[in-house]
Amino acid sequence: MLKLPRPVTLFWGAALVAALALPAGEGASAAAGPLHVLASTTLLASLASDVARGRADVSSLMPVGASPETYQPAPADIVRAHGAGLIIENGAGLEAWLAPMLRSASTHAPIVNCSDGLTVTEANPHLWLDPEYARHYVTAMRDGMIAADPAGAAIYRANAAALDGRLVALTARIRKALATIPPANRNMIVFHNAWLYYNRRFGLRTLGAIEEVPGSEPSAEHIARLIDAARAAHVRAIFAEPEYNANLVNAVARSAGIPNVAMLYDDSVGTSPQTRDYISMLDTDTATIVHALQ
Ligand SMILES: [Zn+2]
DSSP states (O other): OOOOOHHHHHHHHHHHHHHTTOOTTOOGGGSSSSOEEEESSHHHHHHHHHHHTTTOEEEESSOTTOOTTTOOOOHHHHHHHHTOSEEEEOOTTSOTTHHHHHHHTTOOOOEEETTTTSOOSTTOOOGGGSHHHHHHHHHHHHHHHHHHOGGGHHHHHHHHHHHHHHHHHHHHHHHHHHTTSOGGGOEEEEEESOOHHHHHHHTOEEEEEEESSTTSOOOHHHHHHHHHHHHHTTOOEEEEOTTSOSHHHHHHHHHHTOOEEEEOOOSOSOSSGGGSSHHHHHHHHHHHHHHHTO
C-alpha cells in the first residue's frame, strides 16, 4: 500500500488524467453501455453487487483486506474513479481520502452516501455492521442506481427488495443466535471499535477496543486500563481481526486471563472463504461471537 501524503496523490491524479488524455469532467456515465458502479469498500461492493445484479457492474475501489480508515489511494484508483458512472461511499467520516481523490479524478459521477440520514454515534462510521442500517444502505444504493440508470429501475427495485428480505432474515437469525449467550457474558473486547452499532442493536456490550485510533499504536496506559476492565467484568473473549497483528491481542488476553481469542471480520469481505459477502460475513461473525462468549 502506498504511504504518501495527500498532496502527492493529488499531483499524481492531475498528471495521470493529463497523461491518459482523459477528458476532464466527463465520467463514463455519459458513455453508452452498462452503468459502472464503483464502491469504496469491498463490503459496500458486496451489497451493491446484489442490487445491480443483471444490469450494472460493480467493483470495489479498495482491495480485499485493506483498512478503510487508513487507506491511501493508488494512482490506478484515480483512473478507475474517472471511469465510474456512480460512486458509492459509506460516509460518516470513514473515507476521508475519497473526496480529494475524486477531485483528482475529474469525475462528476453522482455519489451515494450510504450513511446519509442515519444517526452517527461517537463519530463511529461502522454503521453497516447493524443489518437494519444495511437495509438503509441498500435503499440508498437502489435509488442512486435508478437515478443514474433509469432504464434499469425495475431490475434495481426487484433486486433491492430481494436483498432487503434477506437482511430482515439475517437480523432475526442473529437475534436468535445471540440470545443463547448467558447475559453476564455479553461483553466484548475488540481490536478496533467496529462493533458499536451491531452491539447496540443486539444487546451486547463493547467493554473496550485495543486500538483507540485506527492505525496508531495504543498507549501502555490504555492497555493497562483495558486489562483492568476485562478482569473486573470477567470477559470471556477478545476479538482479533485478520488485517492486524494478533500479538498484541494475545498479550492482552494472557495478562487479563481471557480464555478465548477469536477472529472477527468487519471492514472487508473476502479475507476468508466463509466471509465472501456481507451476509455470510455477519453469519460467520455471529457464530464466532456466540461460541466465544459461552
Ligand atoms: Zn473499521
